Amino acid sequence: LKKTAAAFICSPSNPQGAVASQAYLRELIALAEEFDFQIFSDECYSEIYRNDPPPSALAVAAQMGAHPERVVIFHSLSKRSNLPGLRSGFVAGGPESIRRLKQLRNYAGAPLPTPLQAVAARAWSDEAHVVQNRALYQEKYKIADDIMADFEGYKGPEGGFFLWLPVEDGETAALRLWRETGVRVLPGAYLSRDTEGRNPGKTYIRVAMVAPKEEMQQGLIRLKSCLQS
Template structure:
């Protein structure tokens, strides 16, 4: 074969699948696209100024790990946000978006076998698709663990058989979750880190939505939880991004953080096979991690959207607004049928929940849901949600 068998039977990615489902049919109303999680709130007004002031940086190869100034800014933000003493000069690396890191961490850190057997990577189900492809790429067995209403929309990794856990080399977790918006609390973190210690596996924590949440209490992150548990810093890895926090998805700016040895190995892999962020973009990221005012203003806009969604969807059986992030995970009889009906009758475009999941014991946990992105301006979002409710629930 021209390409490896391990990639030969991957399902189509979510968005091509959606186009195949919907595009043969005309929209049944004014088009409202609520599919992609691309923030539409304004990014900070100082971004063009910082970019212009550093444009000469495009003439030089950028530093592989992130500039010293950017790493200092990350150190400061991690300390303020997670309440830990953190030196990003040795324990972090700037990323071209977190997907790069979520993939390469498996390539850099995971062994080819454990106890003489094929290793396992645990993945919440539904999930962000890069977790699966990272596991497959290193020859590991991806084990999908359903995150349903019964489990608080977080995976119960402790329920797995000892045979699986003893082969596990890493567990991915996303909090607040995509697509469900569930947040891991202190108890969940304590149990997960104890499980990782008992069975000797790593925890990869995707916290890209961590700065969008309800109320005044920020979600606990893996670095805070690890310090509270006295965990080895090498056991946990954090992934962060400016895409949602600062409304800068096109900047492709994030970072990976963890133990010094883990980050050394990820940096080494990047030196051989990756591409560092252009220096002008690093300067923008440096400023963004150092400024919290725009993040607070952004979170206030999402708080208004949470309230609007709760009001419009009130009384819908099974509705629960997210604890964090900007997706609604709405219960329906069948996600594909609901998405097609919504498109052909109302012009509203959403994603079937099954496109984010894999069947476990013959059942895809996303089958009976649709994912709805609350990224459009509030009034546009409200109008689309009204049409959605009228089409699907009345």
């Protein structure tokens, strides 16, 4: 911890859909205060959740009276509004962090065309479609829970729009699903790296619940039937 410069978290997480609790964030921020490192919190999925809104690391830091530069959070229209093509997001943090990010953008940032900025501004200012989007994903959680209830190791996500399903081998399962059912998933090993001689994602696949409800439902039925056979 004395050598730590920064800690990165994602809540709700991709791919597992886990949510960092207030207690988890308080413990992490307390460590960052003690050992003087920054926390970069990816909260792009924070408006897609099952029950309660996920706590924000920046809000928890403010409650704790942490150093104003301790936490930097990231948000995006990509998940909030299903608008990945706009490439619009924002960063919030202390004034020094924002100053340095603005300097970085001067050298490395890609400017967003004015028409896209106008569309993004409209999307950021509207909450109605966000509520509708969240309700749709909550319906999809219910569909997934109903279909996958007896799938060994299934755990519905707390947030985000992925299922993280245990399998014997992620690559083998992904290839079989594509060849036999036309369902496309991502091997879990592609989202992680080897640590202590093993890849922790090797025995998982990530399933994106982004298709229309009826299509997603049929896809999950085919996926389950294929994997259980």
